[in-house]
Amino acid sequence: MSDAVTVAGMDAGAISLSLISHTNAGKTTLARTLLGRDVGEVRDAPHVTDEATPFPLVQTAEGDLLTLWDTPGFGDSVRLARRLGQNGSPIGWFLSQVWDRYRDRPFWLSQLAVRNVAEQADVVLYLVSAAEEPDDAGYLQPELEVLGWIGKPVVVLLNQTGPPRARGADADEDRWRAAVTGAPHVRGVLTLDAFARCWVQEFTLFAAVGAALPDDKTAAFTRLLHAWGERRMAQFDAAMTALAVPIAAAARDRVVLPPEPLTARIGGSVGLQNVARTQARGEAERTLAERLELDLRLTTESLIAIHDLEGRAVGEVLQRVASDVQVETPVDAGRTAALSGVVSGALTGLGADLMAGGLTFGAGMVAGAIIGALGGAGIARGVNVVRGKNESSVRWEEAFLDGLVTSALLKYLAIAHYGRGRGEWKESEYPPFWRPLVVDAVLDNAERLAAVWALRAESDGGERLERELHGLLRDMAVRLFDKLYPGALSAAVRAR
Template structure:
């Protein structure tokens, strides 16, 4: 039987650079204290990060930040065995607090760490970080492999811009031979796929086989990957369920007397019909609202974030309603209703006597920006129908897919270190990526929508059809989301399980 392996990572940085924030993001729970002040962390604390069925354990140490590293290096240079001398000293906790905290951090790295995760503030220029050279010199004396993590990079940006930042820091650290790699892993806006890149870098930094740590870390890395992919599958299920419910939703309109239908066929106004359609739209909007809120709250929980779905997420949804009319309706027309506030619980925007004609989709915040995605084309006339019903237009369902993927990206990039989840504006370049993905998959989505029940029914077989639609939609969403993540983080998912 293979003996279990214990591997330790030490998070270290200049004080107040975001170590505890990153620890919270990776651990998915509150640890330590996060404040905008120096020396918030006052002791080295271990946290189990991931464990395998074989008993392998990966531990993450959150350490106090470096204090006056320039003065520290000056003292170390005066001794023939710098680190040995330094660790043998006992600094006064109160009279020389900065040195005492630095001693705790360096002692942890020297005694516990297999790999050092050294955070730097990417918002600074390397040449302006006066602490950088001295802290790297201390870590070189310790003699452990170092991975430099660029933290506080800000909201996600185009790949070329982020790559330029990484290359700038790599060039600045090119002469630091103990620095194995430089990676971007922002504690506030990282995406989970970037963690795969981190784990691959840790594996490269560890001694190669036959060292027992190599095999143990491979198992730990796989366990971490499995956990994140399980979260991804759950997220796609949450998104697919709410959209599938909307796709299969129907609102049956009351039957009309023959005289009323004849009047409508020659263009006479029909207030009762308009009011019935408006009421049906409100009901559908309310159900859509509930489904979107539920799926968003599930996404938040799946990603181990606190907080319920903020109203801003569901601030504004607009859509198209298609009327499925019986054969003798007598008049074909376009009914396109804009639900300008339905998903925020504001009800339908009932203009022009109850309906807005010819309107395109309007949406905002994370849920949308889908303007111009399409309008209802007309009335479906199907022989043999005995009732009229409303359903969401396929163009609107495509819009729900677009907004769902944007919502997913926003939540998947939200570092838990920020605390309770709140909706924030997504980077503008995401929208075009997502829209392009939806357009590229329009035929596949059309095949999914084609599985919708033909009309409202209580037949049990209709439920089976809805389940098939949901399964196909989940598979489609998963492939689209993986494609987007591959585009945003090339290579990070290359070795993901089939």
Template structure:
């Protein structure tokens, strides 16, 4: 057997998910997947990964064990069980179950360096009647075995999953051929678990084969890391475009300014005349912002699906779930500031004022006593407007929304990264209940750093109702994406480390 050619044989009780897992690992459809016994009837070899040095890691998909109890009973009657069994000429038409089993056993004996034995983890170990006779067969063959816990169900907190894994480990501890027990669900595995599996295989191989195998694992990890990096780039670019997007509303007329000022100062009753037009303007602006981010999120999710070698597209249902909030940023209107200067100049000095109903926000760090004294009311307005680079009232996504966008983006990444190709085309499903709070806590901790990545965006300006260029000093999409990407990468690795403690991420 060539030292640079390493083979893994995938075997299990029939209809336990072998071909589904093969599809997930390979990144393309092989064989046939359906809920029936003995769907795989032939032994098939697939190249998992190769290197320029000529190394190759092969995955063999085999027929499943059939009537395991009858098989074990027959083998116990023979002095050389496996030699006798594979030497028989079974009638493949009259005893198909035994014929398929013979093909699997022959492959493991003749081809496998390591056996990957799948079990249905949704069953209690003591209820899996096929387990003891099939492990007896594997003991007779004598090749090292890694048991993979398949069909583990929805992702759960690491502590809960560890309890289940330990139960299986204790049950299998008495089998000498079983070297490791790992979770690797064909429907909801993550790439860090794949790397852990490959590393476990490396521990089992003889020393003379490890050099080639190390190159193969490195090539596999490089492939997955590139997918990860590409996914983080998509998330960063989507966030950057959302952070810099804005809409400009028409200039407020003097009558509207006076009405806003009265309402802000608590004078008179609320007026309705002219409100409809203003609301209409804002509604159109919000719709334009919403349409752009909807399209960008859908395109981004489609890119994530393609990066992970899945099929399908983002659903409208997913995008409708994303709540849209908008921040109204009104520049200081010069006429409003002049009208206000006599009434509230004392409040402006060194303290700042927030007249929320008028959409006017002046932070204490922006308006200082020195500025007030030097410029007066109308001068304050011009200084703040020029400093912020604004021309007219603008609508943009606020910091809270953008942080929520990071939460939803990370959740979408986790959902795609856990979606096994064997499940068919991508479709949105509910996240495991513990994911959203886990992600929210991580993003909350990093909020200040995230907000800093799009700081200075007030310099961005638009012409009309569509996004425009960048004013001097304002960041562009590339700048924000470059700043956000390492933060998103760090957050995602932290989440993977919490989901899979002790595994590479």
């Protein structure tokens, strides 16, 4: 007979997940990431969490509630399993015991963890460190034995996997999956790093949870998953809007140049230097750059807030993006594009004068991909002069705007993978395999981007340009997620 403990009369609309692990494995850090707020205490010490605490994850209009329990960690797991194994009804006997919380603290905390799982959990989220080999984790088998005696379904989560990798996560999962073979209560092994998880992975987690739930919980969980999907996809749409707004503004932006006197035009036609014209263009370019710098800074701060993080965009954050976009292949023969080789050291702040054109970027300004390959004429050319019948103006080149899209998608991926457990947002190196994926996405959509940029020529094309750009960025981001996490986002879309 199973020792699984059920709570009589439990509401079918109330579903609880118990987050449990060996002590100091990162439970509270993962809870913070999933909840989007600081809870509990996090420090590098055993038994920091000393009570089981419930936190609501999501609730529906029908009254369904998904609760995440943060629990104390297992302490002396070998001793715990040995003690339980000496009784014919391990969990029932265990829950009847009261250990002294001061003289035998590890057993006291283990008792709290076991009691929570036995009495509250519908599904156990068992966190392990992927930084160690399963064979080296002496706690693993005793803790699986204890969880087996409790009898609740278990999903194993791999924490501390490090930065996102193009390959390696599957190998980690395969290794740990093999280690838990023979534990029938384990229903799945998934990667969910508290520091570098992407919100898309949460849907894979909840799909595994849903598959482990008893039938009478399925309807409620379906509603809860739908509510969770609505919340996450609303964040996604808000993020795409945040990305689109400054790029659309840059596409529409222009600065009118003062008219040239007839004598200056004549002098220019015979090769005489026009100092006034050069100065006017330089001022126009600085104006464009300053406006873009401000918009991009505000966008980064908006993305940080949308993803429930803390911190502010600083100059270092904005500067770093410029060196993170490199492309070997031009978009086409006519648009060798800012994508073809970003100037890594040119965007380091005020006084970084790009070659002959004199384009100076304000402190911390990031262009994402201003060009090495557009040549030495002018600013290689991030901007161009548009000459109309009555006036001339300076605006951003289409190739430069392509570079902004590339940079924006990289920035978005970085923030979308920033687990709250890491504390305030800080820019860090992007995983190198992201860049070619983003570049390919931009290259694949070169024609659609060109059509978007063409809308700036229309007198009433501003709102349409932003709307079309938002949709295109959304499509590109969805395809990127499908490549990074095959099938995960489709679960999110189905949940809506």
